[in-house]
Amino acid sequence: MFFRVMDKDRLPDLVRGLAAEYEVIGPIAKGDEFVFAIVSDPTELRLDYDTTILPPKKHFMPPTESLMSFRVQDSEVVGEELDRTPRVLFGLHPCDINGLMLMDNVFLQGYEDPYYKARRESTLIVGLNCMPHEGCFCKAWGTDEVHWGFDIFLSDLGDRYFVSVRSVEGADLLDRCVETRQITPEDTAEFQRVASEFQASFEGQPDTSQVPLLLDAKYDDPIWEELGSRCLSCGACSMVCPTCYCFDVRDRLEPDGQEGTRERVWDSCLYIDFAEVAHGHNFRASRAARVKNRYYHKQWGYLSKFERVLCVGCGRCASACKADINPRIVIEALQAGGGSL
Amino acid sequence: MNPTAVRRLAAYEQLSANPYRPWPARITSITELTDKETLFELRLIDDDVRDAFKFESGQFVEVSIFGVGEAPISISSAPSKQGFIELCVRNAGDVTGALHSRQCGDIVGLRGPFGRGFPFEEMKGNDVLLVAGGLGIAPLKSLINHIHDTRHEFGKVTILYGSRSPEEVLFARQFDMWRHRDDFDLHLTVDQPDETWDGDVGLVTNLFERVDVDPAKTFGAICGPPVMYKYVVAEMRAKGMEADRIYVSFERRMKCGFGKCGHCGVGHQYACIDGPVFNYWEAMNLQEAM
Amino acid sequence: MARVVVLGLASDFGCQVQMTNMEDHLLDVLGAIELEYWQLAASGHMPEDYDVAIVEGAVTTEEHVELLKRVRETASTVIAIGSCAVTGGIPALALSGDLEDRVGCVYGESGALVACGRILPMPVGAIIDVDYHVVGCPIDPAEFVEVLHRAIQGLRDAVPLEPMCATCKIAENTCFYDRGEVCLGLVTRAGCGTKCISLGRPCTGCRGIAADANFESAKAIVERMGADLDLLLERAQLYNNARKDLS
């Protein structure tokens, strides 16, 4: 990794430079909130965003995507396209970059997922530092920082960005698109100051040190029933989660019934039929069992495989959940002995 | 490398390049077993893909019917038989129903094989106690046939198989013949007998009174409806078998078959890649397993 | 090929209009079936025999009841389309209060003349078994075609069981409850792509209450978010007045 400094007023140059070669996707405003969307004009970019409604996973695994198209009559695959559009995801916060790396574990290990892989390989990541907002508990998981998983990373130093360059592509890009300069000792000092300020501004992060242990111990805790009675089984939490990856596969026929598309669509383990098998046996028939599964899978099951927890503490699920089911509160309640929230 | 090997390797790479992509296979034989279950013999159409397709007993394939969907189905034939696979399929919904309406010569899609099968090599030299309930016989049938094909490498082989009624006994004809063999100790039981039934009546667990087990040199293999496992395992344990010598095969909802879609979670494992065959020692520690 | 008839009970024909509103595909769809009777689009008589009956509209007369019974005897497959047919829809609003009063309100003293044979509105499923449901007011043409193909192939009915909020997040909408406004998406069957919400209107529940809705929790949410609970309950009736369990 090496470092450069870029004056803030150069930002439009960088974005335009990128846009000449890539589809640039960054945070823009939608109503009172923010979304990642194609940026057609650098002034649309809202680098002051707190969080987005959907995480960047939608650009690697769209909510609905075609796996292949087929002909019914002779069972032939007639089309199978990998999306290799050159893209830049601009302005990702550390939690979301960490989220992507957790997705990578699933989709790039074991059987490689060609669709995910193609998008991942053709996408550059430009990271951006942030300040914790109300719902963040990334620090509790150690996902508040990111040391790889990006091509370049911008840290806001007021009138300039401290640019960390991680990849060759990142370095090339910077060279081609925008004027930067060498870092000075003052820049480094300021960079450190900003980083410390960031660290200091976290308040009341939950203690997650015992989470796997707690989950093991509290499998039959009444807390799960309480959460279950509230849960709408709506799945909103899974949709907005940067690390929820479950999907369903459906065949859709064209109106003439001759050809069709096999599609992958986002699914949620909170839906009632997620674990139902033929003849109606449902391995998680109760809402309580399904809510519990979300926590066990994320903070215990995944951990057992990849030595990380499948949560980056972004707080999106808590704000999407109308039933006020919030992992942070659940963790704190379990830590406090369980029994009720 | 010789040209054939190169070609096979290429086919194999193709097979694994996109694990979502089904390969066309032809239905080469259809045998109705019961009202609801049918045995399908399938052959992958591409020669090289077919040659590259290797599997173990207990593994499954995703059967794909374009326009309808996919369903995980255990391979019922033995790995020792190559060039085709047999699937014993119950008509239980969309895909399995559509498969039942297909005819000999029709083409469907196949992906796989997926999952962990039974530890065949490890079982060699030992006694084997296989317990099946209903359709659970499908994956065990592969193991039984495989053992049959290498019978001399195994000790005592006992099969306990429970069905709801005589009409629902799968592979009845074959088992009928086997009942009179002395290299397989086969016991069939039904819950609801009719006048034609001269075998045992009652749950499959009742059959345990009749079997002698040498726990130190026996492997257990279980597959059946979700409610069955707990009771069968208890019987095996009562016979002194260690948890790590018992293997169970689980059914879960599955979409991809290789650890991505998240549907088949059993505790912290996935039935598709960590199973469907689990060592009971592992399974014991999985929440929601039984 | 499946022989298909299209029948309308009490409705505004909106769903049948939607069936014609897939101009690019209408002929393709018609190529995949044998359309034997469709009063809206073609002259001809209802045939004696057919395979698939597509029924729009709520049941509001004794004649409808008789017709449906005949249909069920004849057709191997019955598809109910639209809220009127599936939940009773807007026509079922007439269930509240007294039918005679209502007739009087609209037709005055001569009401008795027109109300003859009129019964309380019901969904089709209250009279006969329905094999497939296309929900919504109006139905979405693409969803209709999808269900039609499922029916022709004999696949199972596939109305989403879960409520709307996940799709709403996929559409990246700001939740109405964050503004203190009542939205029926909390309990309404998913599958429309949250058209209304994405266009700035809260869900009015036209697809019917989701099979797996948690109505009790929804009520608690509305109160906690400071929205109008009465409004939630009233809105829930709008398309679900034939259900008695929503209060």
Added chain:
Amino acid sequence: MSTLTVEHVARIEGHGTITVDVDGGEVRDIRMDVIEPVRLFESMVVGRRFDEAPLITSRICGICSPNHAVTSLKAVEAALGIEVSERTQLLRKLLLYASYLQNHATHLYVFAAPDYVGGGIGSVFPLATSAPDVVQRALRIKKLGNELTTALAGRSVHPITPVVGGFSSEPAVSVLEAFVPRLAEAARDAGKTAALVATFVIPTFEPAGEMLAMVDSDDYAIYEGSVCALDAGWCRDVSEYRSFITETVVGHSNAKHSTVDGRPFMVGALPRVNQSWDRLAPTARVVASKLGFRPVSRNTFHNNLCQAIELIDAAERCASYIEQFAAVGGSSTPEAFAIKSGSGSGATEAPRGTLYHSLSIDDDGIVTAGDVITPTAQNLANLEADMRAFAPTVAALPEPEFVLRIEQLVRAYDPCLSCSVH
């Protein structure tokens, strides 16, 4: 005496049966029985919140739902004293006209044409093979109308975005502008449609009914204007509709019958073109004239041709509204308003004729009374009068021929029976 019945007349919206009493070759009586079950909408809005009225009454008719929604909104706004912005009005007009495109195209090609083309083929579907270009043209216009309504209102049936005081969301100008070239094509398609309709062989027929339509001094009236009677020569404010239209319940039909000044009357494309001829888009007038249409025509069968003329007009007008929309400022965001008691009414010209809604609201915004008169309800008395006048002139024809002629007359009205029995 014998009775001839045509049950469930095809290719009209709703269920109706024609009954003809014949005595020794003479037609004694002829009736249009609207067997569409009573739907009681006016009673259903009572007790609901005011903002649900447009949503509920939109379900009176799936074909002209934009008209019902907008008309009901006008009634609510009149009751609450809300003035909507110019931008909102423009969007509403565009919405209504876009729905004309799809309505008239559907009626002319799917409902009416099969009576005339190829010697009465019964449905449009055979044309897909015998005259694919005709079907393609029909679908093109219909699709454009649907897509434009969808762009404006979220879908073509039961609009989503029009709300009390404005729109909950509006399309980007660029989205609408993309329709302009297609509208130009649609105008040409509509011209060809008019030429096709002009080839329909129709009888000379001059019934005696009155004709009512909204008239606006500076626009072809669909969204606003006063109601004018062609023969009587008066114009009245729409809010007085109850004072000039008399509704009566008739024994044989679930729809009420309407009269004005004691006479049956017609509403729809023909009365509109007759009264607003000068305000039609010039191209529409030129095409109509070339095809030999001159106002005033009293021949009911000309209603189809007038629909085709309106199609041309609608295509032209939509394009010009889009242009105006790009230029007009302001906002369509719903106006702020306070809930208070009041009564109000509104009217628009639906494809089938003038549509009236009125509502009374109490202090809490709850509807206490509702009233709707649909175009078909207004037309029914006139339709029966026409049938009585027309039937004897074709009574000598063989029965199938006779029935076809009577059905042609019925379809000329483009009746919407489910609407009529709201």
